[in-house]
Amino acid sequence: MGAEQIRRWESGALAHAVSDPFGQGPLPWLRGSENYFDDTGQVVPWYADLARSTGGGTRTADDVHRQIKGFVSPGAAAPGEAIDFHITVDPPQQFSVDVYRIGHYGGDGASKITTSPRLSGIVQPPPLAADRTVSCHHWWMSWRLQIPSYWSVGAYVAVLTTADGYRSHIPFTVRHDHPADLLLLLPDITWQAYNLYPEDGRTGASLYHAWDERGRLLGEEDAAVTISFDRPYAGSGLPLHVGHAYDFIRWAERYGYDLAYADARDLHAGRVDPSRYRGLVFPGHDEYWSLPMRRAAERARDSGTSLVFLSANTMYWQVGLAPSASNEPDRLLTCRKRRGPGKSALWREVDRPEQQLLGIQYAGRVPDPRPLVVRNAEHWLWDSTGAVEGDEIPGLVAGEADRYFPRTSLPEHDNRILLAHSPYEDSEGATRHQETSLYQAPSGALVFASGTFAWSPALDRPGHTDPRIQRATANLLDRICKRD
Numbered sequence: 001m002g003a004e005q006i007r008r009w010e011s012g013a014l015a016h017a018v019s020d021p022f023g024q025g026p027l028p029w030l031r032g033s034e035n036y037f038d039d040t041g042q043v044v045p046w047y048a049d050l051a052r053s054t055g056g057g058t059r060t061a062d063d064v065h066r067q068i069k070g071f072v073s074p075g076a077a078a079p080g081e082a083i084d085f086h087i088t089v090d091p092p093q094q095f096s097v098d099v100y101r102i103g104h105y106g107g108d109g110a111s112k113i114t115t116s117p118r119l120s121g122i123v124q125p126p127p128l129a130a131d132r133t134v135s136c137h138h139w140w141m142s143w144r145l146q147i148p149s150y151w152s153v154g155a156y157v158a159v160l161t162t163a164d165g166y167r168s169h170i171p172f173t174v175r176h177d178h179p180a181d182l183l184l185l186l187p188d189i190t191w192q193a194y195n196l197y198p199e200d201g202r203t204g205a206s207l208y209h210a211w212d213e214r215g216r217l218l219g220e221e222d223a224a225v226t227i228s229f230d231r232p233y234a235g236s237g238l239p240l241h242v243g244h245a246y247d248f249i250r251w252a253e254r255y256g257y258d259l260a261y262a263d264a265r266d267l268h269a270g271r272v273d274p275s276r277y278r279g280l281v282f283p284g285h286d287e288y289w290s291l292p293m294r295r296a297a298e299r300a301r302d303s304g305t306s307l308v309f310l311s312a313n314t315m316y317w318q319v320g321l322a323p324s325a326s327n328e329p330d331r332l333l334t335c336r337k338r339r340g341p342g343k344s345a346l347w348r349e350v351d352r353p354e355q356q357l358l359g360i361q362y363a364g365r366v367p368d369p370r371p372l373v374v375r376n377a378e379h380w381l382w383d384s385t386g387a388v389e390g391d392e393i394p395g396l397v398a399g400e401a402d403r404y405f406p407r408t409s410l411p412e413h414d415n416r417i418l419l420a421h422s423p424y425e426d427s428e429g430a431t432r433h434q435e436t437s438l439y440q441a442p443s444g445a446l447v448f449a450s451g452t453f454a455w456s457p458a459l460d461r462p463g464h465t466d467p468r469i470q471r472a473t474a475n476l477l478d479r480i481c482k483r484d
Contacts, residue, residue, distance in 0.1 A: 058167045059166050061160075062235075063198035063200050063204065063232075064198075064199075064201075066090050066123075067164075067166035068088070068095055068160045068162045068166050068167070069087070069160075069197075069232040070087035070158075070160055070232055071085075071232045071233075072084060072085055072158070072172050073086065073229075073230065073328060074328075075188055075229065076174070076175050076188075076265070077147055077173075077174065077175070078147070078176050078177070079148060079150070079151050079174065081146075082144050082146050082147065083144070084144050085097065085141065085142050085145065085170070086124070087124075087139075087142040088121075088122070088123060088124035088139065089121025089122060090123045091123070092121055092122050093121055093164065094118045094120060094121065094162075094163045095118075096115060096118055096160075097143060098116075098158070098161065099114045099157075099158050099159075100112050100156065100159065101152065101154050102154060102156070102250065103154065103249060103253045104251075104254035109250055110157065113151065113156070116143055116145075119142060124136065125138060125139070126203075129203050131224075132223065132226075133205070133224055133228060133332075134197065134227070134228060134231055135228035135230045135231060136228075136230050137228065137230035137326055139230075145158075147174055153175055153176050153259075153261045154173070154249070154261050155186060156172050156173065156174060157170070157172075157238070167236075168232070168236065169233075169237035170233075171191075171233075171238060171242060173186055173262065175260070175261050177272065177276070178260065179276045179277070181277065181279070182257055182277060182279045182280070182480070182481065183259075183260045183262060183272060183274065183277040183279070183280050183281065184245075184248070184249070184252075184261050184281045185262055185263070185264055185281065185286075186261070186262070186263050186264065186283075186284075187286040188239075188263040188265060189264040189265060189290070189319065189333060190241070190285055190287045191233070191239030191241065192229055192239075192333055193207045193317075193319075194207070194208065194241070195234055195239065197231050201215035202215065205223055205227070206227060207223055207225075207337070210223050210224060225335070225337075226332055227333050228324065228331060228332055228333075229331045229333065230324055230328075230331055241284055243457070243461070244283060244285060244310075244453070244456040245284040245456070247459050248281070248283035248460070249283070251459035251470065252281075252459075252477075254460070255474065260276075260277065264286070264289075265321065265330050268290045268296075268321060269330060270292070270296070274299070277305055278305065278482070279308055279477070279480040280307050281477075282307070282309045283310050283456055284310070284311050285314075285399075286309070286315070287315070287317060288335060289315040289319065289347070290319050290320060291318065294315065294352070297357060301441050301443065301445045302443050303445075304445050305445055306445045306480045307357075307445065308448050308477070309449040310450050310456045311450065311453055311455065312362060312401055312453055313362040314358060314362075314402075314449070315354040315357065315358065316347065316354065317337065317345050317346065317347070318345045318347050318350065318352075319334060320334045321334075348408070353405070355408045356409060356410070356411050357411060359404070359438070360403055360437040360449050360451050361403075362400065363402055363432060363434070364400070366397055366398055366399060366400060366434070367425070367426065369394075369396075369398035369454065370395075370397040370422060370423070370425075371394050372393040372396030372422045373390060373391070373393075373422040373423070374389060374390065374391040374392075374420060375389070375419055376417050376419055379417060379419060379438075380479070381419055381472050381475050382468075383471075386468065391468075393458075396454045397424050397452050398454040399452070399453025401422075401432070401434035401451060401452055402449060402452070403435040404418060404435050404437065411439065411447070412441065413440060413441060413442070414440045415439065415440050416438070417438055419438055420451070421435055435451050436449065436451045437451065448476055458470070459473060
């Protein structure tokens with residue numbers, strides 16, 4: 001296997017780096033004494049065998065050799081319910097599963113909740129592929145996790161470790177339907193849209209990329225139309241952009257916000273009732289929305305539940321969800337984008353522009369991080385931040401940016417304000433502007449849209465935190481939660 005071929009495969013992991021200026025999300029996602037990455041905060045190609053070069057430790061499993069890889073079904077469950085793990089181990093050997101909950105935990109970032117017994121690993125069949133759709137729904141169940149009634153709701157990560165020291169990860173969510181101040185919605189639909197598993201130079205496909213017969217990475221016009229949740233996440237097993245959600249979770253739990261948790265598919269399927277909460281928080285990149293998701297968010301806003309969008313390029317593509325081959329609901333994700341007959345999958349091209357919910361909408365990519373320029377500094381969002389009109393907050397416009405489109409209709413509102421107006425250059429050198437928006441709906445609900453990828457990392461990402469963004473976010477959430 002030549003180095004050039006390996007590096008072509010590695011390009012799959014790096015394909016979306018331009019849209020995530022902070023690297024592979026959560027590195028390091030666990031800040032305590034146990035480390036599962038090299039802790040450089042960089043994307044490390046799987047062929048760089050750090051354990052052997054440094055004399056020991058663990059190694060990240062890869063999608064070619066599949067030393068240990070897995071997925072769960074369902075992706076979210078309540079205490080008292082079960083989550084099934086489907087795991088392949090090559091060569092066959094014993095493995096264990098350590099389960100962590102993401103949170104502040106004194107700065108560690110996560111806490112170990114439980115460990116499985118030693119389990120016997122088998123080599124599962126190769127992934128099935130049909131018309132670019134890759135699925136592992138035929139894998140045998142390896143372990144069933146019965147969620148105890150006393151477990152806290154939250155975002156969890158299962159760490160899979162083989163006897164010979166290879167590791168991989170599986171994220172999942174523990175939810176409940178009890179009232180709370182805020183409902184955090186993890187963007188699992190968007191995470192899956194970017195999933196290129198397996199990154200093997202042959203089989204893997206996402207809604208963005210696929211491979212040709214020579215191992216070259218192809219673009220969107222040759223990518224999958226339908227993708228499956230019944231497969232591992234590529235690389236380390238953690239989704240691209242997952243760190244943006246973890247940044248918000250660590251910060252919010254540190255300051256004691258009353259949070260409930262669910263996935264985007266829970267919102268889609270009606271498994272959560274938005275009216276039970278004072279606000280819905282969308283903490284990370286959340287680009288792919290179904291029609292039921294949008295209707296649920298609009299009903300929530302119109303009934304007085306506030307909406308908080310802490311990223312950019314939200315609700316850009318419309319998607320459909322369908323059962324798997326084994327009839328498990330919402331396991332297949334379809335987005336035709338601009339290919340084939342019928343309507344476009346862009347919300348704004350089916351006369352439902354995202355600005356009608358968000359107040360702003362996607363404008364383009366930001367090649368290099370630029371300052372966020374404060375606007376309307378006298379507004380309560382900027383209270384106690386020290387920000388004054390025209391202040392520049394370094395690096396806060398990054399990844400992708402939203403702005404107000406004057407020719408696109410706005411949602412019905414009682415008042416509306418733009419809280420940042422920030423120039424940046426696009427990839428062709430033209431000057432563009434990012435904007436941050438807040439409006440109050442007639443119901444009294446507040447709808448906030450940060451308009452940048454960098455907002456959540458500014459809350460709790462080492463090297464990216466900013467006290468002004470932390471205070472502004474607290475001002476927003478405190479008002480939504482009616483804390484004086």
